[in-house]
Amino acid sequence: MSNVDSAIIGGGCFWCVEGIYRQFKGIVDVQPGYAGGDKENPTYAEVCTGSTGHAEVAKIDYDTSVFSYKEILEIFFSAHDPTTQNRQGDDIGTQYRSVVFYMSEEQKRAAFKVIISLTEEKVFWDSIITEVSKHKKFWPAEDYHKNYYDSHSDEPYCNMVISPKIAKIRKKFSHFFVE
Numbered sequence: 001m002s003n004v005d006s007a008i009i010g011g012g013c014f015w016c017v018e019g020i021y022r023q024f025k026g027i028v029d030v031q032p033g034y035a036g037g038d039k040e041n042p043t044y045a046e047v048c049t050g051s052t053g054h055a056e057v058a059k060i061d062y063d064t065s066v067f068s069y070k071e072i073l074e075i076f077f078s079a080h081d082p083t084t085q086n087r088q089g090d091d092i093g094t095q096y097r098s099v100v101f102y103m104s105e106e107q108k109r110a111a112f113k114v115i116i117s118l119t120e121e122k123v124f125w126d127s128i129i130t131e132v133s134k135h136k137k138f139w140p141a142e143d144y145h146k147n148y149y150d151s152h153s154d155e156p157y158c159n160m161v162i163s164p165k166i167a168k169i170r171k172k173f174s175h176f177f178v179e
Contacts, residue, residue: 003064004028007072008035008101008135010055011080012088017058019149019162020079020169024176026066031059032141032148035101036131042139050093057101059138067176069107073100073114075176079169082118083126089161098128101135108132 011017014032021030034042037053047054062072080088082098102108111132119128149162170177 004061005064005069006103007060007062007069007076007107008057008103008138009060009073009076010035010057010097010099010101011076011082012056012096012098013091013161014056014058014141014145015148015157016088016162016165017076017079018145018147019158020075020166021058021060022147022150023166023170023178024067024075024173025178026063026176028061028063029059030061031138032145033057033059034139034141035135035137036099036133044142044145047095048093050095052095054095054139055097055099056095056141057099057138059140069110070114071176073111075169075173076100077114077118077123077128077130078172079165081124082128082130083124085129098130100130100132101138102132103135108134 018030018032021027034047034054035057036055039052042052042054046052086094086097088096100111115128152158
């Protein structure tokens with residue numbers, strides 16, 4: 001498919017990010033994984049220590065005839081709190097930081113434009129601290145993390161954390177959701 005692009009973002013637990021984006025039409029694939037650190041072939045257990053430098057992220061492959069990169073980022077900023085340093089809810093540590101890993105200068109410019117726009121519109125009560133960094137390497141997470149929300153939607157974490165985020169995003173971006 002020639003009209004597919006990728007975004008790599010981290011907004012807390014990768015189960016949340018993956019669960020949200022899998023709901024949208026125009027999403028070709030979503031993979032949970034790790035990025036931003038120096039540890040080669042990191043494992044979940046290693047990343048959870050906060051010592052690898054990696055963040056839990058999702059690599060989102062999307063159809064550019066349905067989504068723009070800007071729209072991917074608008075969903076991202078609506079789905080988590082980009083004003084909280086190294087924390088989303090009860091998930092605490094550098095591995096849960098808010099981060100956009102850009103793969104081109106165009107993506108970098110788009111990320112900063114969205115942040116500036118949200119700041120000017122005073123969408124958040126505090127300053128956006130989302131890290132915007134050049135993408136170096138994406139490491140896919142272990143298989144048991146893939147499609148976590150779809151496979152475990154009855155579990156407490158999914159019910160209490162992911163489902164409310166999906167409901168919030170569904171209201172704001174309903175035109176993108178698969179019916």
